[in-house]
Amino acid sequence: PPRFIPQNTGCLRDDESEEKEKKIRMQTDVRQDVLAHRGSLSVGSWYPVGSVLAGLYSVTPLNEVVAPPLGMATRLCFSVEYRHSSEQLLVSLLRLGNLLPRFHSNMTLVELRLLPDDRRPRQAKARGTGPDPEFNDCLIFQVSAVCVLRSTLSVCVLSVQKDGKRHAVGRVLFPLEGELGQAGRVLWRDLDPEEETQLGDVQVSLSYSSSLQRLSVVVLRARGLQLLTDAGVCVQVSLQIHTQMVKMKSSCVVRGEQDPIFNYRMTFKLRPQHLDEACLRFELQQPKDRRSEPPALLGVLVLGPFMYARGLQLQHWMDMINNTQEPVKMWHRLGRAI
Known part of the structure; x- marks a missing residue:
């Protein structure tokens, strides 16, 4: 100075x-x-x-809706909240993102169910068309605090043409256990692509005991099956290691119901070193009038490690391995035989 x-x-x-x-x-x-x-x-x-x-370090708020990038799978934006005082589950449908071009001019409809016990779907209709239709609807399920943690939210997205014909776009299965802690948080989930004809769902319980080297399987129930006759439905379960069929078991026939209850329990001998090499194949069959004819195949489900399965089918198998001696129940969509 x-x-x-x-x-x-x-x-x-x-x-x-x-x-x-x-x-x-x-x-x-x-x-x-x-x-x-x-x-x-x-x-x-x-x-x-x-x-x-x-401005370079700004963080997007949790409740802000941001569209997914182009080129990704069709995604659903929603949020869930459970109110213990009124025992109500609130599901807020916000929007869809990256809808396939062939569905842009159609009306988009969403059906929600709370599996496994809810049989009456709630519906919501989009307020517009195009690649990113918006809903901004809130749907309420009356369910107790004990049952809500055991439930799975099923969201089925449909595209409706002007003549009323519906096409399945995809579905989201969202287990509620562990997801109700942050109420109102905006969630994005990819839609699992649906086939044009929905074959139905099946609920399966798996558990594994490493000390006994035993795989326990329970086929609990099915729903929405496309029955061909009134002859009834049975389920055939087979254990496979690589391409070798190890063992096959079949349940009794449940007569004439679209939503049959099986409660069919079976066990397989499986060593721990084969957990990454084995899979379970479920076939829902409808027997023909003549015993000499092979049964009609209604749908197929494969549960196993990454070698055989993806998505919820893979998650179910991994949850079984990570929670030994505890039954893990989950709903799965049936597919066509390949």
Whole structure:
């Protein structure tokens, strides 16, 4: 600062001293002005580096709806909340993203069920068309606090043409256990693509005991089956290691019901080292009038490791391995035989 500059009045003339003081004041003012505008990050208090741009570090709020990038699978945006005081599950449908082009001009309809016991679907209709139709609907399920943790939310998306013909777009199965802690959180889930004809669902329970080397399977029930006759339905379960059939078991025939209850229990001997090589194949069959004829195949389900299954089928198998000696129940969609 100028006040610390030594004054040699004897050696310098007055005009020369004033000129030097003026020059020092100008340099000091320039430094202070630069530092005031550019922030406190500088090298030796002389060369300013810059300041932090807060916009680069913004975080999207949890309740903000952001569309998924183009090219991804069709996705559903929704949220769930459970109110213990009234024992109500609130499902808020917000929008769909990346709907396939062939469905853009159709009306989009959504059917919601609370598996396994809810038989009456709730419906919601989109308020527009195009690739990202919006719903903004809230649907309420009356369910106790004990049952809601055991339930799975099933959301089936349908595309309805002008003549009323429906096409299945896809479905989301959302287990509620462990997902009700953050109420109102916006969720995005990929739709599992549906076949044009829905073959129905089946509920299966799996458990494994490593000490006994025993795989326990229970086929509990099925729903929405496309029956061909009134001859009844049975389920055939086979254990397979690689391409080798190890063992096959069949249940008794349940007569004439679209939603049969089997409660068919069976066990298979399976060593722990084969858990990553084995799979279970479920076939829902309808016997023919003549015993000599092979039964009609209504649908197929394969549960197993990554070698055989994906999605919920793979998750069910991994949950069984990670929770030994505890039964793991889950609903699965039936597919066609390949």
